[in-house]
Amino acid sequence: MFLKLENIRKEYDGKVAVDALSLEVPRGVIYGIIGPNGAGKTTTIRMIMNITIPDSGRILMEGAQSGAAFKNRVGYLPEERGLYKKMTLEEIMVYMAELKNYPRSKAIGKIDYWLDRIGLAEYKRKKVEELSKGMQQKLQFVTTILHEPDLVILDEIFSGLDPLNIELIKDIILEMKRAGKTILFSTHVMEQAEKLCDNLCMISYGRKVIDGKLTDVKARFGRNTIQIDIEGDGAFIASLPGVRKMIEFNNYIELHVDEGVDTNSLLRAVTEKVVVRRFDIVEPSLYDIFIDMAKIDPAELDRSKEAAGV
């Protein structure tokens, strides 16, 4: 296992930020940490980065406690971005690489490639403050990976980027994965997590609620989601037998139904009252899982597991 968190706990002023968190991140995967705002994602990442120290538990990289040498092998893009405004692009790229003990000459040799890649080649000798916010984000992403880290940690990587730049960064992330690097990212935008990650873990209220390969996670939640398009008022559907939950979107309704429910009779019951234009049984999206799980207090989850004898 490349990166391993063992039973991490962190409290701030009596408030538990992260509790009993264990993670295993295999080498060469794209690993997503998802969860609602304030769930503990950034705290977890900061502990992995050794910026804050867990109250208890261990963080291991390749079996060794994370330390100074570890820092040099990681590239970290924090959620709150920032660069020295008065430095030129090339200066800051070399400086950040040097802070990772990356040889100066090697860093200088890679500047042109990366600036060209993110379309900022002409700004090489300009100051950071002359860049737009989106450009600064791209620049910071590049400074994060210039020193060829084995592990890249990206906190809310896509926030504030336009679709073109999202594509650009996604391509670079996939390239890094192919080169055997491990990428750990956090997001609360599920569509991106769904498209990118191999493995994921979801944190809610400071605790892990889901963990595993994306395909496994989806399989676990089963094919118990139904999307329907109707004409008319569909409010009654929520109270039909077997319907666990109904989410109304602008253009369609999504139903979460109990395991083993008779979908045929459900469809019949709906057509009796309104016109149905589409009735689809689908895999749950990560979005649904997220909504589902984020609402549950994990302490509750523990109790119900105990009650069920799990």
Add this chain to the structure above:
Amino acid sequence: MSKFWVIFKREYAQVVKKKSFIVGIILTPAIMAGFVLLPTLLIGKKATSAEKLAVVDRSEQGIGRQFEESLKRYKLEASGEPYYIVEQVFELPAADTVRFVAVEDSLRQVITDKELKYFLVLKPDAQLSDTNLYLVTNSDNFLSINRFEGRLSDILASIRLEESNVNLGVDSVLSLTRQVDLKIRDAKGESLPFLTKYMSALVFILVMFAMILGYGQMVMRSVIEEKNSRVMEVLVSSVTPFQLMLGKIIGLGAATFTQVAVWVLLGAGIYSMKGALNIDAAVDRIIFNPLIIVFFALFLTTGYLLYSTVFALLGSIVNSEKEAQNFIFPISMSLMFPVIIAMYIVQEPNSTLSIALSLVPFFAPTMMTMRLVFVAPTLTTYSVLSGIAAQAVLGFVIVVLTIVGMIWLTGKIFRVGILMYGKRPTLPEIVKWVKY
């Protein structure tokens, strides 16, 4: 350690590359020398034109005429002309108060530095009490006033003698009671004028103050900038907060040191050409005093290190420069404290209190420098085992030890503070960080 150097290099280059740094290197010593020389030049300035005065004499004893006569001994150095011109002596009868009031009023109207600088009023029985005579003037020229006092004392004393029945000649009594004019010399010979020493001390302290506060605040600003721009988080994912803090403080400190080193070289260059340059003796004895030079450089650098750790600490706990302003005042006050009590220190530079205050870590850099300027130029020999040199060494050691302690303390607070945004921590919280 190599990461420390990376940070050090950046912080150092950032300052040294600025134009203001080069300008400061050249301007500061010029200003220093100017301030040290200025009072000496002004006080030594010789009068070139005569001072005009008038006398209103109601004594009916001819005191006014005698006073006019006695002033004739003073000549202008440049031309040999009389120093004082008595425009008129108004000899009024003692009883005629109406005319006296009119004369005095008209004299008051014309009193200016150029036309009429002084007028002396002698009431009846001027010899009996000092309340019976006064000088009207808008000037505070001590030299002239002292001369007038001296001459009047002689005249009035002779009148008193004549009135009493002492059986001695007037002249012999005057020569017997002559006041002593005490010339002051220190162990090295001719004494330095007090004002020269005082101004030099102030200039040394002001330069120290400006550099410590200037560079110290640069440390603070750079921490606040990194906090605000959130670069901090990237930095601490690459280096330890301690490396960052030290790299910053010592990087900027090296810039300070560069400045001082250039000055010392500059000074050495001037000193080597001393003969050709005709340097003022006062400047020679203060600025080129080895004890003062060495300890000024040492206290400037250590003073900077001491205060910059305080500023690094401050920068790590506040969110903006505005928030920091409230704290800067007490910090600068502790640096300026010697100036506030300067009058005491300069009168008693070797009193127990002066020595004790100059050994308090946060006062030592400026306070010890002030004492050095007052004491060192008068000494013929120095010993590191006793006296001012020993005290300066002790003060230096105390400051260095305090720096070590402060770096430890600041390091503890710094590593937590730099990642705290938003609310400013309370004192109990900060205490908790230290223990944590």
